[in-house]
Amino acid sequence: MNVLTFRTEEDLNRAGAGLIASLLQAQPKAVLGLATGSTPIGIYGELVKLHDSGSVSFAKARSYNLDEYVGLSGGHPASYRCFMNTHLFDKIDIDPANTHVPNGLAVDLEQECAYYDAMIEDEGIDLQLLGLGHNGHIGFNEPDDELIPGTHAATLQQQTIEANARFFDSIDEVPKQAITMGVAGIMKARQILLVVRGASKADIAKRALTGPITTQCPASLLQLHPNLVVLLDEAAGAWA
Numbered sequence: 001m002n003v004l005t006f007r008t009e010e011d012l013n014r015a016g017a018g019l020i021a022s023l024l025q026a027q028p029k030a031v032l033g034l035a036t037g038s039t040p041i042g043i044y045g046e047l048v049k050l051h052d053s054g055s056v057s058f059a060k061a062r063s064y065n066l067d068e069y070v071g072l073s074g075g076h077p078a079s080y081r082c083f084m085n086t087h088l089f090d091k092i093d094i095d096p097a098n099t100h101v102p103n104g105l106a107v108d109l110e111q112e113c114a115y116y117d118a119m120i121e122d123e124g125i126d127l128q129l130l131g132l133g134h135n136g137h138i139g140f141n142e143p144d145d146e147l148i149p150g151t152h153a154a155t156l157q158q159q160t161i162e163a164n165a166r167f168f169d170s171i172d173e174v175p176k177q178a179i180t181m182g183v184a185g186i187m188k189a190r191q192i193l194l195v196v197r198g199a200s201k202a203d204i205a206k207r208a209l210t211g212p213i214t215t216q217c218p219a220s221l222l223q224l225h226p227n228l229v230v231l232l233d234e235a236a237g238a239w240a
């Protein structure tokens with residue numbers, strides 16, 4: 001595990017974008033596993049700058065997002081498809097047909113999850129970007145006695161619903177379920193880039209990266225990954 005702590009948000013964002021850009025420069029057809037939430041927004045902003053300056057192209061890249069709310073169409077402003085289009089896809093030269101986000105409106109969720117897993121398995125994710133939930137979740141893999149390996153429909157914990165309510169007009173509008181890649185799908189990525197910001201996540205970051213490996217903190221499984229890079233701001237990494 002390679003843990004890097006940054007003094008400024010700008011430095012952190014540049015480092016994260018730099019890692020993704022280097023991969024694309026070496027491997028233009030790289031398969032990116034992407035994440036939503038407030039954490040990666042600055043990294044996407046830096047990637048757009050690198051793209052605009054001609055330093056990186058996504059023309060041959062493919063992407064798979066971690067998760068999507070069940071019941072939201074890609075046009076819903078709080079959907080993760082909309083988030084990705086707004087913060088990244090619409091601003092770079094990626095072929096929209098090569099961007100994948102689980103279909104939250106799928107009639108048969110089980111079939112959608114199996115389809116998503118088959119695509120991920122077939123392509124193989126080169127780099128998986130991850131944020132961290134306050135309860136240690138990754139994607140929408142919530143703490144539990146057992147974790148599900150593959151892509152599945154997950155029930156969100158109340159803490160997660162509350163944390164994500166800021167993206168909706170009211171907490172009642174936050175979906176109770178989401179399709180998420182499972183922990184096995186995440187762990188199969190060749191490289192994982194975990195990004196954590198803010199004092200409110202210092203404890204869970206420490207627990208995830210230095211505590212016992214337990215399904216009660218899904219991010220703790222990342223300690224087992226052979227190629228994990230962690231980017232922390234000073235507040236989240238005060239313990240490091």
Ligand code: GLP
Binds near residue numbers: 037039130140160
């Ligand atoms: C959501 C997403 C996660 C994300 C987490 C943290 O629940 N499903 O993928 O990592 O929130 O979000 P934020 O970065 O906004 O703190």
